[in-house]
Amino acid sequence: MSTQATSQRPRMSRRRTQAASRTDKNVVMASHGRAPWYGPDGKNIEAYVIGIAGGSASGKTSVARAILSALNYIPTVLILSQDSFYCAHTPEEVERAFRNELDLDHPDSIDMTLFARCVRDLKQGRATEIPVYSFVHHQRMPEKKYIYGASVIIVEGIMALQSEELRRLYDLKVFVNCDSDLMLARRIIRDTKERGRDVEGILDQYLRFVKSSYDNFVQPSSRYADIIVPGFSNQVAIELLVTHIKGQIDSRSLRFRNVLARMGQEEGDKAKAKSTCPTEEFQDHNLVLLEQTNQLLGIMTILRDEETERGDFIFYTDRLATLVVEKALTLTPFQPTTITTPLGVEYHGMAPTTDPLVGVSILRSGGPFSYGLRRVIRDVQIGAMLIQSDPKTGEPLLLSSDLPQCIKSRQESECVRVLLLDSQMGTGAAAMMAIRVLLDHGIPQPNIILLTFLVARQGLHSLHRVFPQVRIVTAAVDQDLHEAQVPLHSPVMGEAIGEADLAVHLVNEVSSSERTSEYDLVGHLVNELSNSERTSEGEEETTIVESDMNEMNGMNDMDERDGRDEMDDNVLKLEQTEFRIQRSKVMEDLKFSRKHKNERGISPTLKRAWVVSPGMGHIGFVFLDVEV
Ligand SMILES: Nc1ncnc2c1ncn2[C@@H]1O[C@H](COP(=O)(O)OP(=O)(O)O)[C@@H](O)[C@H]1O
Numbered sequence: 001m002s003t004q005a006t007s008q009r010p011r012m013s014r015r016r017t018q019a020a021s022r023t024d025k026n027v028v029m030a031s032h033g034r035a036p037w038y039g040p041d042g043k044n045i046e047a048y049v050i051g052i053a054g055g056s057a058s059g060k061t062s063v064a065r066a067i068l069s070a071l072n073y074i075p076t077v078l079i080l081s082q083d084s085f086y087c088a089h090t091p092e093e094v095e096r097a098f099r100n101e102l103d104l105d106h107p108d109s110i111d112m113t114l115f116a117r118c119v120r121d122l123k124q125g126r127a128t129e130i131p132v133y134s135f136v137h138h139q140r141m142p143e144k145k146y147i148y149g150a151s152v153i154i155v156e157g158i159m160a161l162q163s164e165e166l167r168r169l170y171d172l173k174v175f176v177n178c179d180s181d182l183m184l185a186r187r188i189i190r191d192t193k194e195r196g197r198d199v200e201g202i203l204d205q206y207l208r209f210v211k212s213s214y215d216n217f218v219q220p221s222s223r224y225a226d227i228i229v230p231g232f233s234n235q236v237a238i239e240l241l242v243t244h245i246k247g248q249i250d251s252r253s254l255r256f257r258n259v260l261a262r263m264g265q266e267e268g269d270k271a272k273a274k275s276t277c278p279t280e281e282f283q284d285h286n287l288v289l290l291e292q293t294n295q296l297l298g299i300m301t302i303l304r305d306e307e308t309e310r311g312d313f314i315f316y317t318d319r320l321a322t323l324v325v326e327k328a329l330t331l332t333p334f335q336p337t338t339i340t341t342p343l344g345v346e347y348h349g350m351a352p353t354t355d356p357l358v359g360v361s362i363l364r365s366g367g368p369f370s371y372g373l374r375r376v377i378r379d380v381q382i383g384a385m386l387i388q389s390d391p392k393t394g395e396p397l398l399l400s401s402d403l404p405q406c407i408k409s410r411q412e413s414e415c416v417r418v419l420l421l422d423s424q425m426g427t428g429a430a431a432m433m434a435i436r437v438l439l440d441h442g443i444p445q446p447n448i449i450l451l452t453f454l455v456a457r458q459g460l461h462s463l464h465r466v467f468p469q470v471r472i473v474t475a476a477v478d479q480d481l482h483e484a485q486v487p488l489h490s491p492v493m494g495e496a497i498g499e500a501d502l503a504v505h506l507v508n509e510v511s512s513s514e515r516t517s518e519y520d521l522v523g524h525l526v527n528e529l530s531n532s533e534r535t536s537e538g539e540e541e542t543t544i545v546e547s548d549m550n551e552m553n554g555m556n557d558m559d560e561r562d563g564r565d566e567m568d569d570n571v572l573k574l575e576q577t578e579f580r581i582q583r584s585k586v587m588e589d590l591k592f593s594r595k596h597k598n599e600r601g602i603s604p605t606l607k608r609a610w611v612v613s614p615g616m617g618h619i620g621f622v623f624l625d626v627e628v
């Protein structure tokens, strides 16, 4: 029954490409921003991992999708497919695979060690890179796929329950049980449509390897399952499963911005009581405070003055950014080097070490620093994270991140040095989230320097307690941080108010103009997120990041209909798969507040926010000329 290799090779159809672009495996589906995935101590809380095994075409992916769909209120869910982890084959093995003579159903055909490592990384909150496997070419592809940030991970594969190491990583183990005839029928349909196979070859492979593997390895692994789900008419079983999962996940929800602020206050008071002068309070805090010269105090006075005009504010913020960046660079390593001058004389000087140095801007307000950083290091790579506060809870939300490649690469990240840019730090919650993202990518704490114009002393204490090796360079330390009720569009500096609106504004700005620097950065972020990254034709893996950024992008023409209709409209239907991913609740709030702002001139909504005092206004607003 064997088929000529050539007869199977060429058939990767357009249809398959379309299917690949709709696939939802190995993609972190983000329906709204990611709330803290770590505790007040800064340590990661493990993601919830579900392992689903079952025969080929038993319905594992369908069950995984049904769970994902039912968990639409969870911001970040990932379906991780074991299919990506088939071992790389030699050319001779590939030939055999095309002749259906290669056993791809034995547990050894899957790189279990790599699979377990990736699942472990993701469970522990770390970024990872997974292989890309092509069913069309029967081969692992040269590229890798970067995955980060899932709070729920659904692992599926025929051998998902096979290894002890893997089973230990699952919080819940599921086996999909299906009749063999039905599985074969489904496999024939799928493999002819999606994997470029013909019926004869499928049956040949089935009789040689698939059936016996199912009987010997796959089916017996069902004894490890906590739950057996039928492979058809399984609605009720899936509902029970989902109820259980929801209960588990809800018990992990995290809220602690207030805890942070309180802890910062308490620790600050203790430290203050012990110190004889203000700077002594932070002496072991890895804090570098710019020398308080009259020139610096003069700049700060202008920036703090509510009468300062926008143009002056921007000019002096720019100047201050340069001073802070210059200071931060004195903390980065240099090494001796020798050059020859135009006179032919050797000069023994210094040069930065070869370790990559990058900037990461916490949007919205880290923007002004990007200019300063570029002025000092011309070709520095600058990434961005969009962190905003959830208007309801006040907790920070990671809406998206666009990090330089050297941070995303596991090989490089350990020696990368990061200048983290944010204009002000209040409770420290946003900075903590950004630092957590960097640590999740393997950047060591001592390699991170937070650059900021202004910090609240409470935030300093909190951040130092959680990440004691991170260094902070700032121009000023303000004494007071308090919670206040402020209008949504208040220009008061805070980490909660109006930021979401500002994010929308940023995105609107980008789409309507050609700007440089920060705008480009945001524009890049938006493009990145709104376009699906696709691998070449026929490969199994596809990245589609559904993010609020997409939604923000499309919000220019938001309508004035009643909130309920909007809610319904905001259910995004993923073509064919019938997933329903609810659009961000946060965005709903934004639309609501914007609508009312438009109608009455101001937003009626009051928000609780942490305000740094005396402070210097909301840098993001001033920079972007947002109406307040
Ligand atoms: N409960 C079900 N009822 C009807 N068809 C199903 C069901 N579950 C899966 N299928 C169909 O079976 C095929 C294989 O399902 P899939 O979930 O991809 O299997 P697996 O991931 O186990 O290989 C798909 O075409 C899918 O539509």
Ligand SMILES: Nc1ccn([C@@H]2O[C@H](COP(=O)(O)O)[C@@H](O)[C@H]2O)c(=O)n1
Binding pocket: 055, 056, 057, 083, 086, 097, 104, 105, 134, 135, 138, 139, 157, 158, 210
């Ligand atoms: N090059 C390959 C690699 C694997 N297979 C078959 O895939 C099946 C597992 O995938 P499911 O999505 O069906 O779980 C497995 O039975 C292998 O025979 C292949 O055909 N070609």
